[in-house]
Amino acid sequence: DVLDVTKRRLAERQMAKRDHQQDVIAGDYLMFDSSSDDQNVFEMDTELPAFDFDGFDDFDEEPVNLEEAPRSSDGKVLREWVNSMSVRKEIMRRFANFLRTFEVKGKPIYPDKILAMCMANKESLEVSYIHIHEFSALIADWLVNMPSQIIPIFNEVTLQEVTGGKYFHYYKRIQVEVYVRITNVPLTKSLRDLRQDHLNCLINVSGVVTRRTNVFPQLRYTSYDCISCGVTLGPYFQDQNSKEIRPSDCPYCQSRGPFKLNTNETTYRNFQKISLQESPGTVPAGRLPRSKEVILTHDLIDTVRPGDEVEITGIYMNNFDTHAKQGFPVFKTMIESNHVFRREDIYDSFHLTEEDEQEIIEFSKLPNAGEKIIRSIAPMIYGHEDIKIGIALALFGGESKTRSQGHRIRGDLNVLLLGDPGTAKSQFLKYVEKTAYRAVYTTGRGASAVGLTAAVRKDPLTKEWTLEGGALVLADKGVCMIDEFDKMNDKDRTSIHEAMEQQSISISKAGIVTSLQARCSVIAAANPIR
Numbered sequence: 001d002v003l004d005v006t007k008r009r010l011a012e013r014q015m016a017k018r019d020h021q022q023d024v025i026a027g028d029y030l031m032f033d034s035s036s037d038d039q040n041v042f043e044m045d046t047e048l049p050a051f052d053f054d055g056f057d058d059f060d061e062e063p064v065n066l067e068e069a070p071r072s073s074d075g076k077v078l079r080e081w082v083n084s085m086s087v088r089k090e091i092m093r094r095f096a097n098f099l100r101t102f103e104v105k106g107k108p109i110y111p112d113k114i115l116a117m118c119m120a121n122k123e124s125l126e127v128s129y130i131h132i133h134e135f136s137a138l139i140a141d142w143l144v145n146m147p148s149q150i151i152p153i154f155n156e157v158t159l160q161e162v163t164g165g166k167y168f169h170y171y172k173r174i175q176v177e178v179y180v181r182i183t184n185v186p187l188t189k190s191l192r193d194l195r196q197d198h199l200n201c202l203i204n205v206s207g208v209v210t211r212r213t214n215v216f217p218q219l220r221y222t223s224y225d226c227i228s229c230g231v232t233l234g235p236y237f238q239d240q241n242s243k244e245i246r247p248s249d250c251p252y253c254q255s256r257g258p259f260k261l262n263t264n265e266t267t268y269r270n271f272q273k274i275s276l277q278e279s280p281g282t283v284p285a286g287r288l289p290r291s292k293e294v295i296l297t298h299d300l301i302d303t304v305r306p307g308d309e310v311e312i313t314g315i316y317m318n319n320f321d322t323h324a325k326q327g328f329p330v331f332k333t334m335i336e337s338n339h340v341f342r343r344e345d346i347y348d349s350f351h352l353t354e355e356d357e358q359e360i361i362e363f364s365k366l367p368n369a370g371e372k373i374i375r376s377i378a379p380m381i382y383g384h385e386d387i388k389i390g391i392a393l394a395l396f397g398g399e400s401k402t403r404s405q406g407h408r409i410r411g412d413l414n415v416l417l418l419g420d421p422g423t424a425k426s427q428f429l430k431y432v433e434k435t436a437y438r439a440v441y442t443t444g445r446g447a448s449a450v451g452l453t454a455a456v457r458k459d460p461l462t463k464e465w466t467l468e469g470g471a472l473v474l475a476d477k478g479v480c481m482i483d484e485f486d487k488m489n490d491k492d493r494t495s496i497h498e499a500m501e502q503q504s505i506s507i508s509k510a511g512i513v514t515s516l517q518a519r520c521s522v523i524a525a526a527n528p529i530r
Contacts, residue, residue: 066090066138082142082149091139091150095157098135114161118168123175123299125158126339128184144187147202147315151338154180179298181339185313191278192290194333198316205335206282206311209304210291211275211468213459218271218297219244223262229253232262272296276335279309293334303340307474313339378431381424390415391428394479394521395436410503412521416485418528425525429481432523438478440471444488444526447471449495452482454516456509465510472499475520485526496522 066087070077081087099110110127117125133140143150159178162168171178185204194203223234224247231252236245249256277291294312296303304310314337363369377388377395390413398411417425433439442452452470459466472480485493499505499518506515 066094069138079146079149082146088153091153092157092160094136094139095154096161098132099158099161102131102135104131114158117178118162118171121174123177124179124181126181126183127154129182129186130184132182143182144185144202146200147338148200151180151182182313183339183341188311190282191276191292192287194292194316199318199333201316202313202338203316203335204311204313205276205292206309207276207278207291209274209306209308209310210277211466212304212306213273213466214464215301216271217268219266220269221267222246223265224259225262226250226253226255227258227260228255232265233259234262235265235267269297270301272301274304276310276312295334295336296340297337300337300340304342306469307476309343311341311343312337313341378424378428381427381431384424384428387417387428390417391432391523394523395432397521410501410519412503412519414500414522415524417523417525419525421527426483429483429523429525432479432481436479438475439481440475440478441481441483442471444482444484444486444524447482447488447492449492452492452496453499453505453518454507456507456512465512467507467512467514467516469516470505472496472518472520472522473505473516476517477519479521479523482522482524485524486529 070081082091099114101108102110110125113125117123129140129143132143139150155178158180159172162171162178182202185202187202188204188206189198191205191207194205219238221235221237222245223232223236225232229250229252231250233247233250236247238245247257247259250259272295274294274296275291276294278289283289294314312335314335316333316335318331318333366372373392374385374388377392394413394415397413400411401409403409417428419425429441433441450470452472454470454473455468456465457468458464471482482488499520500522503517503519504515505518507513
């Protein structure tokens with residue numbers, strides 16, 4: 001006979017309870033190594049079976065048909081409907097089924113990803129938006145339009161899948177929460193194309209990181225002690241887009257304060273801000289590049305540095321700090337990041353295959369291999385073979401050597417192109433900018449010693465002095481091009497001598513004494529003075 005939904009749910013709960021009672025002690029994957037010299041080291045059992053999702057907490061209510069969602073022009077009714085408990089549980093059930101059963105090339109991929117995440121003690125699980133869209137286009141649409149409601153549901157389900165498995169019941173002792181990072185979002189927008197229609201939506205933007213603040217603790221849940229009766233009130237959830245929520249009166253003694261913040265029961269989260277600016281190649285002609293502040297939290301902190309080209313997936317939101325001086329309500333917008341992808345990661349994860357290595361070996365055996373490389377440098381410019389040889393040597397570079405006493409000999413080459421106007425010096429520099437993987441282009445008339453090396457500025461958020469790298473620092477492990485080198489001042493020109501020889505920049509300003517890495521090749525172009 002076919003069981004109805006209620007009987008089937010009851011039978012599944014009974015079987016799950018029986019399996020849990022017969023199961024081994026949860027969390028036994030943490031094995032104490034008594035043979036280790038360090039008695040505080042815990043080692044993980046390396047022989048783990050395949051990850052199992054048995055025992056997931058099923059739900060009592062009847063399944064809700066998500067396809068019957070209400071339709072409205074403003075989306076307010078839909079958000080209220082999604083926040084209802086029955087709909088949330090149905091979304092949780094479907095997403096749990098997605099994590100268990102979604103297959104790529106006939107094999108479920110997310111159980112292995114969860115297992116790898118737990119074995120590395122991480123707190124982020126990357127989930128592809130394309131996979132979610134293939135599994136349920138409706139949930140994928142809600143994810144884009146209502147990320148503030150859907151992503152916390154995904155986080156809760158993922159944590160239940162981790163702790164409800166066979167080996168990671170006590171994973172909360174390692175990571176309190178697990179976060180789902182949405183990747184491969186096809187809705188890529190430029191920073192200058194963001195409008196009010198994108199508010200509270202999931203967006204994907206790209207740009208260059210220009211500034212990064214320190215890491216600060218941000219209030220998440222606050223608790224207060226009543227001075228009159230001593231009762232602890234709370235916790236109160238603190239929204240980062242609104243003012244701090246405080247109790248107005250005590251429900252026990254009916255007093256209106258004063259209330260003291262209980263620091264022991266107040267929880268915080270790590271908080272960092274970065275400035276994302278449009279990439280130089282994407283700015284329209286005659287326009288200034290626009291920038292936007294991005295909020296990094298949890299394990300996304302310190303994943304990028306100034307000068308990195310990144311793709312940010314996050315929620316486009318506004319805070320309620322109006323510009324009072326302007327006399328009308330203009331809200332400040334920012335992006336709360338969910339996933340950060342560095343463009344360098346493409347090359348970091350790139351490995352040469354056996355076919356690639358074979359092609360390189362065969363190319364190196366050619367008698368005219370060097371001539372082919374030289375001819376491929378700026379093929380649109382005729383002649384100038386000596387200049388092309390110098391540029392090719394600068395792009396390939398040499399091998400740096402470190403002596404036993406710690407003395408380091410640089411392997412990067414510095415090239416100076418000296419010639420009359422109209423001899424394609426700037427065209428060579430532009431070719432290098434488009435060809436080199438990491439390149440920074442600047443001109444001598446618009447560059448100063450501070451802009452080339454490093455600058456110290458006061459952070460507007462924390463009023464602290466921060467260090468910002470210049471062109472040579474941003475071109476670390478790359479190439480820095482300086483056009484119109486003869487137009488620079490003598491003081492500015494001598495400031496880059498240390499970077500060209502020692503490949504480091506020493507800073508001693510505003511109480512900051514440090515040294516920055518500037519391991520780059522410098523290719524400069526100049527006109528003869530006489």
